[in-house]
Amino acid sequence: MVDGLPLSSIRRINDLALEVRRQIYYTLLPAELLCLNGVDLTALANQRLVHLVCPEGTGSVEVVVYHPDEARDPLLYLQLADTANNQLMVLLFVVNDPHSPRFNVDRDWKGAPTKFGTLERNIEAEQAAMQAGLMPGQVRRGLKLARQLIPIFEQFVSRLGHKMFFLDPLTYNTAILFERYGCNYSQGRKQMEWINREFAPGGELYNKLDESTPFRQAGAHRTVHGRSWAIHDGILGQPFTDIKMYKRVGVPAGINTFPGGVWKPGQIE
Numbered sequence: 001m002v003d004g005l006p007l008s009s010i011r012r013i014n015d016l017a018l019e020v021r022r023q024i025y026y027t028l029l030p031a032e033l034l035c036l037n038g039v040d041l042t043a044l045a046n047q048r049l050v051h052l053v054c055p056e057g058t059g060s061v062e063v064v065v066y067h068p069d070e071a072r073d074p075l076l077y078l079q080l081a082d083t084a085n086n087q088l089m090v091l092l093f094v095v096n097d098p099h100s101p102r103f104n105v106d107r108d109w110k111g112a113p114t115k116f117g118t119l120e121r122n123i124e125a126e127q128a129a130m131q132a133g134l135m136p137g138q139v140r141r142g143l144k145l146a147r148q149l150i151p152i153f154e155q156f157v158s159r160l161g162h163k164m165f166f167l168d169p170l171t172y173n174t175a176i177l178f179e180r181y182g183c184n185y186s187q188g189r190k191q192m193e194w195i196n197r198e199f200a201p202g203g204e205l206y207n208k209l210d211e212s213t214p215f216r217q218a219g220a221h222r223t224v225h226g227r228s229w230a231i232h233d234g235i236l237g238q239p240f241t242d243i244k245m246y247k248r249v250g251v252p253a254g255i256n257t258f259p260g261g262v263w264k265p266g267q268i269e
Helices: 010-014 018-028 031-036 044-049 123-131 146-159 172-180 189-198 224-232
Strands: 050-053 060-065 076-082 088-095 164-167 184-187 244-248
Touching: 010 018, 010 060, 010 076, 018 050, 018 060, 018 146, 088 146, 123 224, 146 164, 146 244, 172 224, 172 244, 184 189
Parallel strands: 088 164
Antiparallel strands: 050 060, 060 076, 076 088, 164 244, 184 244
């Protein structure tokens, strides 16, 4: 509530004065991330490191935080929006370790954007990223902050008077990650369960792990990492789309479509 008026949407926040918008959207930023990377929101010199895209009259916001010494990729990128039925959706969040090696999976060999590999693919860069332990779409190693971000999102939507928010996982590993942080499916759970069944020995997807490409290695079915790269490589026969999820504030869903699955080779669940 600002000046006695309730705030229930991104659009209402975006109609406020810019400085008030900043104060509200800065609550989405994990304090640990800022502290460890030298971003002080109270210092005017550091305001150039935090970019907000939240025009008046719109129902979306992008929050981008850069490291003082590395401006090519953001430390943190958040995109939230109002939905058509007055709910809140987290469209995308990305966290990068700016000091880790970069893999140019976001550009093809000509330098054109790949749009997370959906338009074109840089196979050489993807193979190097996979071997380094990254997931599809990652240009750098992450900072393992998703566990902190979900409660921050919960607090933010709760302050706006909502009891849940929605998420749009772009990759298989993101959907599994959201499951592990208490999210449920509004669409796509049957597909996720089918994927798990068919990656079991003898299943349709298991049988396609024939080493015909670097992303379809035998044994890939055992890990989220292996499955996600195989799915990115087209093993489903169609894009990984139409998966929609939501998180109820303070209520873990307890969904697990990959029971016993480990994240990467060599890890224990």
